[in-house]
Amino acid sequence: DVKVTQSSRYLVKRTGEKVFLECVQDMDHENMFWYRQDPGLGLRLIYFSYDVKMKEKGDIPEGYSVSREKKERFSLILESASTNQTSMYLCASSPPWTGVSYEQYFGPGTRLTVT
């Protein structure tokens, strides 16, 4: 079974702190994604990566950066956390696009609260 793990289920940080969210997948997937989920807004893509050291901005990259030094690990960084970044953060991975299916595998999520 595909397993995507996230470093923390719950996290509380103060405004202005630098925050690291880690995601690890064990299926050798090329693609990895970071989403945030907010009530009424659904899932919104922050960044994604289709290879080591490669990254692309999603729909809402402002205030975030990412790092992918190894294939299995994709980190989301909040350089200076703000209260409007309080949210549920979901990581996902997927194999390369095959032309058939675009199924993504999700981690359990990290609920981040910024006070």
Add this chain to the structure above:
Amino acid sequence: SQELEQSPQSLIVQEGKNLTINCTSSKTLYGLYWYKQKYGEGLIFLMMLQKGGEEKSHEKITAKLDEKKQQSSLHITASQPSHAGIYLCGADPRSNFGNEKLTFGTGTRLTIIP
């Protein structure tokens, strides 16, 4: 504007009753994915629909994609507490919403009451 609209946003249903969740696209869909999320957890893939008029079932959950491939419905028969959660539809990136990523709907929160 939201390219994928789900309705209703939330639903409270008595255990044993049937229910339907809808997902409407502003563009013709190449494919449509349904995911379920238990509260506070990640998403679990349910099923994928690609052909107009296609219908798939898994246990008590049936998903359909209309002939025009712009609307999908998810129907749950004889609901159980285990069905509670958030249901999200996702558009195949080939649906051309201007990017190559999966586009998600806003989600429907389903609560089952005994």
